[in-house]
Amino acid sequence: MQNTFIQAYPKLLQPSVAVAGLWLAHGDEPLLSQWLIDALRPHWRAQNYAIKRIELISVKSWQEVLSELGSQSLFDDASAVIVTGNHKPDKAVIAELERFAVEAQTGAHSHSVLWLTPKQDKRSQSSKWFAPFAQYGNVIDCNLYNEQQRQQLLQIQAQKFGLRLSQEAWQLLMSHTEHHLLSAYQTLWRLSYLFAPQLAVSNSNNHEDNDQSNNFTQPVNNVALDIKDLQAALVSDAQFSVFDLSDAMLAGNSTQVAKIMFQLKATDEPTTLVLWAISKDMRQIIQLMDGQDPQALGIWRSKQGLYQQACRRQSKERTAEWPALLYRCDQAIKGLIRQPAWELLLQAALELAGKRLFAMR
Numbered sequence: 001m002q003n004t005f006i007q008a009y010p011k012l013l014q015p016s017v018a019v020a021g022l023w024l025a026h027g028d029e030p031l032l033s034q035w036l037i038d039a040l041r042p043h044w045r046a047q048n049y050a051i052k053r054i055e056l057i058s059v060k061s062w063q064e065v066l067s068e069l070g071s072q073s074l075f076d077d078a079s080a081v082i083v084t085g086n087h088k089p090d091k092a093v094i095a096e097l098e099r100f101a102v103e104a105q106t107g108a109h110s111h112s113v114l115w116l117t118p119k120q121d122k123r124s125q126s127s128k129w130f131a132p133f134a135q136y137g138n139v140i141d142c143n144l145y146n147e148q149q150r151q152q153l154l155q156i157q158a159q160k161f162g163l164r165l166s167q168e169a170w171q172l173l174m175s176h177t178e179h180h181l182l183s184a185y186q187t188l189w190r191l192s193y194l195f196a197p198q199l200a201v202s203n204s205n206n207h208e209d210n211d212q213s214n215n216f217t218q219p220v221n222n223v224a225l226d227i228k229d230l231q232a233a234l235v236s237d238a239q240f241s242v243f244d245l246s247d248a249m250l251a252g253n254s255t256q257v258a259k260i261m262f263q264l265k266a267t268d269e270p271t272t273l274v275l276w277a278i279s280k281d282m283r284q285i286i287q288l289m290d291g292q293d294p295q296a297l298g299i300w301r302s303k304q305g306l307y308q309q310a311c312r313r314q315s316k317e318r319t320a321e322w323p324a325l326l327y328r329c330d331q332a333i334k335g336l337i338r339q340p341a342w343e344l345l346l347q348a349a350l351e352l353a354g355k356r357l358f359a360m361r
Contacts, residue, residue: 002139005032006149010156012039019043019080021104022097022137023114024130030300031182032142032153033116037082037298040114049080049112053296056085062093069100069111078110084295086117088129101136119143147179154184161192164222169230176234186243187234193273194233195223240264242277245349249281250306252313254355261346271333271341275326278348282322285310285352289319313354325351 005027011017017040025036044051054065068081089097103109115133124130133139144150151170158165165173177183240260248256264274284297288311294304325348332341347357 001137002134002141004141004145004149005036005143006152008138008140009035009039009153012036012043013156017043019047019049019112020078020110021112022101022133023112023140024117024133024137025114025140025142026117026120027142028119029142029144029181030302031185032144034298034300035153036140036142037114040080040112044080044112047110048077049110050078051080051082053082053084053293055293055295056083056087059087059090059093061085061087062089065113066093066096066100069113078112080112080114083113083115088127091128094129094132098132098136101132105136144181147174150174150179150181150184154181154188157185158188159222161188162222163188163191163195164224165230166224166226168227169225172227172230172234186241190241191225191230191233193270195225195229242269242273245274246277246281247306249278249349249352250303250310252309252354254350254353257349257353257355258346261342261349265342271345274345275329275333275348278329278345278352279326281307281310282319282326282348282352285314286319286322289314289316310352310354318351318356322348322351 005025019040023040025033027033041051052068054061054068056062065081065083069079071079097113100109100111100113104111120130125134130139144153151174154173155165155170173184173187177187240263242264245257245260245264248260261274284299284307287297288294288307294307295301299307325344328337328339329341329344329348331337332339332344350357
């Protein structure tokens with residue numbers, strides 16, 4: 001079965017979806033691939049799947065995929081394997097994948113394989129390796145072909161954030177973000193903190209810890225925004241955001257970090273949101289330094305270089321002190337200690353950027 005992303009995505013947000021078998025998602029829009037994983041993950045979790053990522057570094061890597069599907073944990077009912085890389089399976093693996101897909105259709109097993117690849121042209125789609133996915137599995141075209149599809153997807157995300165924009169507001173949003181999907185999505189995320197803060201915090205927690213999220217999209221009472229609301233929000237948010245802070249911290253630009261932090265404080269950016277941005281980057285740096293794969297951590301390819309750069313500035317001795325600093329920031333935000341929250345947040349942000357203000361206590 002072949003579908004476009006806009007056809008498949010809303011169906012995956014429903015509470016009950018059959019996920020066993022072969023899945024192939026091809027496209028050059030990484031955000032859509034991430035949304036697809038985020039939509040499938042609650043179904044995998046609900047059905048007690050063990051989730052693993054495997055990167056294809058050669059054709060032989062497909063044997064690792066098949067081996068993973070053949071192994072069975074005592075604690076999991078089935079396996080969901082997310083495969084990345086563009087190495088096509090050979091004839092023997094194609095036969096195994098076809099058998100795997102047919103057995104999934106007959107209910108012989110519940111395993112799931114999701115292969116994320118770059119966009120495949122018509123010639124590739126007529127190749128033998130493509131056939132098991134198209135004939136017995138699910139193929140999703142993760143590309144956007146017109147502005148209507150982009151707005152449809154963003155409207156789904158806006159609903160998840162608890163927002164409902166007027167048509168004029170949508171036109172302004174798309175113009176302001178230059179019709180760029182990621183920029184528009186980030187703007188909706190920021191708007192949710194202004195107009196639907198409780199739901200925004202919930203969404204951030206789920207986004208931050210997708211492996212533990214087991215929630216499907218639920219109907220919410222959306223906050224209606226017109227063009228005046230959006231104009232005011234874009235003006236107030238025109239200088240810096242926590243996304244800019246993240247980029248500056250990872251790049252090691254301590255001067256820019258301080259500048260952004262002072263502006264965020266002056267514009268009353270929620271301290272919880274600033275702490276979330278800092279703690280997310282700190283945790284991912286710690287995980288990367290422990291040898292974890294950046295793709296497995298959900299780090300977009302466009303930012304992997306920044307994270308690696310940040311890792312090279314740190315040592316395990318210094319990062320071992322970060323959890324205690326984050327805990328003190330959280331205590332200050334909650335008023336449990338007397339030290340000003342913004343002071344500790346600045347210390348943490350500069351620490352991540354590689355500039356230590358004070359010795360850790």
